[in-house]
Amino acid sequence: MTTVPSRPAHPGPGLMLAAAAIGAAVVVLSFGPTPLAFWEGVLRPSSTGWMLAGPMGPDPVQYWLGWSWFRRDGWHLPPGANPDYGLEIASTIFYADIIPLIALPLKALSGLVTVEQYWGAWLLFCGMAQAVLGMRLAALSGIGASLAGRAALLGAAAIFALQPMMLMRMAGHLALAGQWTILAALLLCFTDGHSFRRPLGWAALVLATSLVHSYLLVMVGALWGADWLRRTIAEPAARRLVEALAVPALALFGLWMAGFFALRAGHDAAGYGELGFNLLAWIDSTLWGSIIPPVPDLRHGESGSDYLGLGGIALILIALGVALVWRDLGVGAALGRRWPLVLAVLAMAAFAATHQPSLAGVRIRLFDPPHWMLELAGFLRASTRLAWPLAYALLAACSILILRAIGPRRAGLAAALFASLATLQLADLLPSIRHYESLVIKQPRIQPERLPDPFWDTLGAAYGRIRAVPAADRGLHWESTARFAIRHGMTTDAVYLARIDPTRIAELRRKVAAQLFTGAREPGTLYVLRDRDSLIRADFGRDRGRDPMLLIDGLVVLVPGWGDRPIPAHLRRLMPPFDGLPEGTITEGTR
Numbered sequence: 001m002t003t004v005p006s007r008p009a010h011p012g013p014g015l016m017l018a019a020a021a022i023g024a025a026v027v028v029l030s031f032g033p034t035p036l037a038f039w040e041g042v043l044r045p046s047s048t049g050w051m052l053a054g055p056m057g058p059d060p061v062q063y064w065l066g067w068s069w070f071r072r073d074g075w076h077l078p079p080g081a082n083p084d085y086g087l088e089i090a091s092t093i094f095y096a097d098i099i100p101l102i103a104l105p106l107k108a109l110s111g112l113v114t115v116e117q118y119w120g121a122w123l124l125f126c127g128m129a130q131a132v133l134g135m136r137l138a139a140l141s142g143i144g145a146s147l148a149g150r151a152a153l154l155g156a157a158a159i160f161a162l163q164p165m166m167l168m169r170m171a172g173h174l175a176l177a178g179q180w181t182i183l184a185a186l187l188l189c190f191t192d193g194h195s196f197r198r199p200l201g202w203a204a205l206v207l208a209t210s211l212v213h214s215y216l217l218v219m220v221g222a223l224w225g226a227d228w229l230r231r232t233i234a235e236p237a238a239r240r241l242v243e244a245l246a247v248p249a250l251a252l253f254g255l256w257m258a259g260f261f262a263l264r265a266g267h268d269a270a271g272y273g274e275l276g277f278n279l280l281a282w283i284d285s286t287l288w289g290s291i292i293p294p295v296p297d298l299r300h301g302e303s304g305s306d307y308l309g310l311g312g313i314a315l316i317l318i319a320l321g322v323a324l325v326w327r328d329l330g331v332g333a334a335l336g337r338r339w340p341l342v343l344a345v346l347a348m349a350a351f352a353a354t355h356q357p358s359l360a361g362v363r364i365r366l367f368d369p370p371h372w373m374l375e376l377a378g379f380l381r382a383s384t385r386l387a388w389p390l391a392y393a394l395l396a397a398c399s400i401l402i403l404r405a406i407g408p409r410r411a412g413l414a415a416a417l418f419a420s421l422a423t424l425q426l427a428d429l430l431p432s433i434r435h436y437e438s439l440v441i442k443q444p445r446i447q448p449e450r451l452p453d454p455f456w457d458t459l460g461a462a463y464g465r466i467r468a469v470p471a472a473d474r475g476l477h478w479e480s481t482a483r484f485a486i487r488h489g490m491t492t493d494a495v496y497l498a499r500i501d502p503t504r505i506a507e508l509r510r511k512v513a514a515q516l517f518t519g520a521r522e523p524g525t526l527y528v529l530r531d532r533d534s535l536i537r538a539d540f541g542r543d544r545g546r547d548p549m550l551l552i553d554g555l556v557v558l559v560p561g562w563g564d565r566p567i568p569a570h571l572r573r574l575m576p577p578f579d580g581l582p583e584g585t586i587t588e589g590t591r
Contacts, residue, residue: 011139015150016132019157023131026161027124030170030436042120051117052447052483059097059172061479062496064117066096068486071107071115079104080259085482086495088511089471089504092259094214095497099175100258101211119174126170127161129180134160136187137396141403148411155418156399159311162425163395164288164432165388168305171436175213176385181205182216182392185223189341190396199243202227206247210254218380219348219389221251226344230337266501268378274300277352277384279359281306282391283313290431296361302384311425312395318417319398322405329405345390351380352387449487450480451553455568459526459559460488466526468494469516469534471508476530476587477555494528516558517541527558531587535578549574554585 011019031050032038042050051060069085070093076083080092080100093100102118138156143149160183169176184205188198202224209220224247232240255261278284278297286294287304297303308316323331335342354377356365369377380386399418406414468481474496481494493508515521516534519541529535529549538558539549547560551572567573574581 011135011144011150011153015135015144015153018150018154019131019135020128022154022157023127023129023161024124026131026158026167026433027127027170030167030433031120031123033434033437038120043124044120045115045117047120047446048117049447051119057172058474058479058496060119060174061483062096062498063098063119063174065479065482065486065496066093066098067103067117069491070096070098070103071110072489075107078259078262079257081262082259084491086497087465087467087491087493088508089473089493089495089500091497091500092262094255094258094260095263095499097173097175097213097498099178099212100254101208104211104257122174123170123177126166126177126180130163130166130183131157131161133180133183133187134396137183137190138399138403140190141400143403143406143408143411143414145408146411148415149408152403152411152414152418155415155422156403158422159309159315159399159418159425160392160395162309162422162429163312164305164307164309164429165391167429167433167436168287176215178209178212178216179388179392181209181212181220182223182389183396185220185227186389186393186396189223189227189338190400196239198231199239199247202243203247203250207250207254210251211258214255214260215380215382215385217251217255219386221248222344222348223341223389226338226340229340233340263499263501265503266499268375269381269499270378272374272377272381272383273354273356275302275382275384276354276357277306277349277387278303279353279357281384281387282308285310285428288432289428291428298358298361298363302382306384306387306391308391308395309425310428311421311423314424315402315421316394316398319401322402326405329401331401341393345393348386349390351377352383352385354383449483451484451555453553453571455552455571456484457488459557460484460490463526464490464524465522466490466492466494466528467512467522468492468528468530469512469538470531471505471512472530473497473500473505476584477528480553480555481528513537515541519543521560523561525560527560529556529558529586532578535574535586539576539578544575551581551585554582556581556585 028035028038031042041047048064050056051064066082066085070082073082073084078092080094082093082096083090085096093103099122102122106115106118135153135157138153144153166177166179169179188201188205206217206220206224209217228240228243280295280297283292284295284297284304284307285292286297288307289310291310323329355367355369356363358364377383402417403414406417466481466485468475468478471493472478475494478494478496482492485492485494513534516527516538517540521527527538529538535556542549542558542560546563547558548562548567550557550559550567551574556574
């Protein structure tokens with residue numbers, strides 16, 4: 001009977017570097033397409049244009065703004081607090097998704113080094129780590145002793161690096177590109193070992209993941225729990241209790257450091273079941289594939305990200321055939337020894353599919369969860385992501401199974417097979433990968449300002465705060481307002497955050513509406529008026545001789561206390577009834 005080695009294989013440094021180079025090449029190909037272009041456009045710390053250009057959506061803008069305020073501010077408790085980005089509705093860097101694992105140490109070094117953005121380096125690292133850990137998982141097959149065996153492992157590394165599950169996140173949800181954390185957890189789960197290094201490895205991984213992203217933490221935490229249960233059943237020991245207390249404690253410590261607990265409400269979000277895992281998602285080529293036809297889907301914001309690629313699909317089909325032909329590979333025994341892991345990945349996949357899974361574009365409602373359950377599940381409402389551990393576990397297990405079946409004596413066959421699978425994967429995904437170039441490399445290294453009128457510089461020097469009224473998360477003109485504020489060292493409540501307390505927004509709206517109506521405005525504060533109700537209130541409460549209301553670059557701005565200081569003649573002064581405003585300047589009611 002053939003089994004997985006009881007201890008992890010340790011490929012040499014040369015093989016590790018080769019795998020890392022494959023992962024780096026995938027990232028460069030996606031964003032470069034040459035190393036020099038990648039350095040100039042994405043990797044250089046001063047290159048922010050690719051994040052602020054717009055084609056990648058608003059999330060990279062949110063990351064850059066959150067980091068820009070955080071690095072310029074002093075330290076608070078918790079260390080991840082970021083009060084200048086949002087004022088009364090501010091929270092922490094955890095909810096700005098700026099990867100506290102990097103942001104916290106970089107802020108500590110801000111007196112020595114200036115880093116405008118580190119996401120290019122993060123994406124490069126994620127690609128490299130993904131390939132290295134994928135190769136390490138495949139190396140558990142024991143085939144890597146010969147040159148041909150090492151070539152087969154590099155083919156497996158390429159298949160893991162060319163996964164749309166990761167690549168799609170590199171076009172927006174940058175923290176979620178850190179799926180190497182899942183592979184690292186699976187590596188610990190797939191191997192045996194009784195030394196103290198295993199609990200230390202889990203502790204370090206869980207702590208690091210708590211400083212990357214909450215979704216990844218849930219996945220890695222579940223995999224740790226499965227491995228801990230397996231080891232505890234096999235060999236009960238007092239040290240298991242210590243590990244059971246220490247690892248979750250470190251996760252909580254990391255969450256506290258990043259600022260997770262600073263938000264009292266708003267963690268949940270409605271819509272669990274709407275962003276669920278399509279049961280055919282692994283073969284849905286809609287966004288990524290160029291060879292096989294797409295399958296029907298309900299098409300939501302997360303659709304298309306779970307495609308395994310034609311090489312990945314072929315890998316699984318070949319492994320299925322191998323398992324049916326070679327009955328002595330020990331598949332049943334391996335699954336039996338690691339049944340907690342099997343249950344954990346299946347449970348996460350079931351959560352990903354939700355109570356109303358979709359199949360071929362049809363939603364099947366299995367049951368109606370109680371309201372409290374839906375609220376709890378709302379913490380992870382983009383549930384399709386919870387299928388990643390099952391997908392990666394399946395890819396890893398199939399790689400090991402095929403390589404074990406071929407064996408070291410036929411390593412040349414393994415090398416040819418995995419090179420073919422990697423080539424097939426690249427050919428299938430290449431058109432979509434090349435599309436990334438249009439999102440990034442054609443953008444200028446430094447983006448022009450959204451508000452170019454020179455009078456903004458005058459206002460920025462005269463005021464210390466700018467409010468966007470009414471307060472909202474990702475409200476109208478939030479990006480333009482926030483970028484103006486950070487450029488002039490101002491604070492603002494114009495924000496976009498991953499989670500936000502709705503009660504704070506409601507309180508701030510009432511407070512500012514009353515200030516505008518009564519004229520009791522805050523000193524040193526500009527107001528960007530985003531709806532007609534706020535515009536009318538501000539007009540009622542202002543002294544029209546001292547508090548001009550101007551239309552500047554498509555924004556309605558109340559400038560309190562400006563008095564008789566000069567205003568450029570090209571700017572339009574606004575007076576009732578406020579007709580003829582350009583489309584998109586304000587909304588007709590509070591949102």
